[in-house]
Amino acid sequence: MTDKRKLLDSLENFRKAFDKLDAALNIPRDRELVLEGTIQRFETIVELVWKTLQRALKFEGIHPKTPRETMKQGFSAGWLSGEIAWQELLDNRNSSSHEYLDESFLDNYYDDIVGFHAPIKELLEFLENRFNEQA
Template sequence: MSERKAQQSLENLKKALTRLEEALQEKDTNSLYIDGTIQRFEFTFELFWKTVKRLLQMEGIETKTPRETLKHAYSVKWLKNEQAWLQMLRDRNETSHLYDEAKAKQIYENIKGYFPELNDTFIDLSEKYGDSGSDDES
């Protein structure tokens, strides 16, 4: 796994987190905002676990599934709250398989609580694996 690819993954993840944060700043009285926020969460979570998987590969750790990736990331202390991440995975899986307005509202509320964990973890990983000033722009 190239360092450049890891940096690109982190850049994409930063953009997704910014968009999720924008969605969370909207009023939750409109079901379109709730739906949009959930969709942005799904996208952000997918990018997150795949980025973590790439970074683990750089460290010589191979994983296949999101759950396995999160477990390994927790074991190497990249994730602070394993239960929160596993709940994010459950919520992400649930939103992609069924739609229930009450459940969507609950997951939306969960996402508000997840955002600080997502953002803090992103900052930690960026400090460890972010752009090291390489000027290789090929």
């Protein structure tokens, strides 16, 4: 499979996962299961964000290896803004498995997810516009 095909497949998966997260955020968060399901969808998005960004950078000749390095290279390329928010995205994802059973964590983490929604959508649309046009 070519690097371009891998990138387009990642973008397609990213879009599907984002749409599922978007749908979850439109469900009233009045039940624990809604909170947990939304968090699970968000965790999938975080993985797809950095892996898709990594593939896009690789396609452009930049080869980051880790999630943090990928984010840094995304800033250097001018594809990301708000560096602190993107680092928090990775930090939140890393801490979620440790704090998952704490009741206050669910509400706070859900609020964080709402805050990350717009920058993730912006990145997705940027990557889709940049790379789907080249297909």
